Amino acid sequence: MSDKLTKAITKDGFFKISAVVSTETTEQARKFHNSTPVATAALGRLLTAGLLMGEELKEENAKLTLQVSGNGPLGRVIVCANSHGEVKGYAEHPDADLPLKPNGKLDVGGAVGRGTLSVIKDLCLKEPYIGQVAIQTGEIAEDLAYYFMQSEQVPSVVSLGVLVDRDFSVKCAGGFIIQVMPECDNKSLTRLESSVGELMSMTEMLSNGMSGADIIKYAMHGFDLELLGEREVGYACDCSRERMEKAIISLGRTEIDSIIKEQGEAEIVCSFCNTAYKFNAEQLESMKLIASEKTKS
Numbered sequence: 001m002s003d004k005l006t007k008a009i010t011k012d013g014f015f016k017i018s019a020v021v022s023t024e025t026t027e028q029a030r031k032f033h034n035s036t037p038v039a040t041a042a043l044g045r046l047l048t049a050g051l052l053m054g055e056e057l058k059e060e061n062a063k064l065t066l067q068v069s070g071n072g073p074l075g076r077v078i079v080c081a082n083s084h085g086e087v088k089g090y091a092e093h094p095d096a097d098l099p100l101k102p103n104g105k106l107d108v109g110g111a112v113g114r115g116t117l118s119v120i121k122d123l124c125l126k127e128p129y130i131g132q133v134a135i136q137t138g139e140i141a142e143d144l145a146y147y148f149m150q151s152e153q154v155p156s157v158v159s160l161g162v163l164v165d166r167d168f169s170v171k172c173a174g175g176f177i178i179q180v181m182p183e184c185d186n187k188s189l190t191r192l193e194s195s196v197g198e199l200m201s202m203t204e205m206l207s208n209g210m211s212g213a214d215i216i217k218y219a220m221h222g223f224d225l226e227l228l229g230e231r232e233v234g235y236a237c238d239c240s241r242e243r244m245e246k247a248i249i250s251l252g253r254t255e256i257d258s259i260i261k262e263q264g265e266a267e268i269v270c271s272f273c274n275t276a277y278k279f280n281a282e283q284l285e286s287m288k289l290i291a292s293e294k295t296k297s
């Protein structure tokens with residue numbers, strides 16, 4: 001993992017800021033999914049948000065899922081993150097393509113379409129926390145800011161950017177989230193709003209070679225900052241042959257039986273990293289046996 005995430009707080013405690021450079025993470029996703037530029041941009045922005053939000057999970061084994069379900073050509077975009085700086089994700093149709101917008105930018109909003117944004121936090125309690133809002137623009141950052149306000153009642157500034165190179169590889173990716181703490185006064189809030197309005201875009205900051213710490217200092221210029229540290233983050237998939245076996249077993253005896261009869265073997269491809277797991281008839285038979293035992297008990 002070679003991407004870095006930096007956190008800070010203003011000394012008055014009014015604002016919390018995290019910034020991440022997620023170029024490697026996004027390029028890894030693009031390689032796994034062989035995605036078009038617009039799909040890379042959409043998934044990259046959501047992966048970046050996943051890294052920033054995953055960092056906020058306090059519990060050791062907590063997990064975060066971000067799901068953008070729009071009616072655009074990309075289909076669903078899903079990102080899973082944890083509190084250890086790991087993230088993974090995929091778009092249902094990574095080959096979706098759209099013409100550039102009149103301003104020359106990738107049409108992420110058009111590729112996502114309208115629908116819902118869901119945030120699922122599994123905090124290792126009985127029930128996961130689920131927040132859902134309507135997609136506002138499909139550009140991801142605006143939708144997340146809307147989510148923070150509506151579902152968590154935390155006014156936030158969210159900036160996410162992915163720049164795709166001519167050869168379709170990821171030139172740079174990153175983002176920041178500024179969250180307004182409840183004790184913040186109106187004067188400081190107005191000051192933040194006016195300074196944020198004048199910032200260059202995320203991809204400009206990244207193109208200038210800014211690190212997470214640089215982005216925080218730049219976005220929060222004029223505020224007294226305390227940097228809270230930096231950590232390495234990156235793309236990581238935790239799929240395994242054992243997990244895929246469990247998934248097959250959970251299909252149940254009848255379903256496994258029909259796979260054996262119709263296909264003679266099974267291949268499951270991980271949606272997150274495209275690793276293919278193959279199971280022959282003999283292996284499927286033994287899984288069928290486990291499935292039948294489970295039904296009996």
Ligand SMILES: [Zn+2]
Nearest residue numbers: 237239270273
């Ligand atoms: Zn995988």
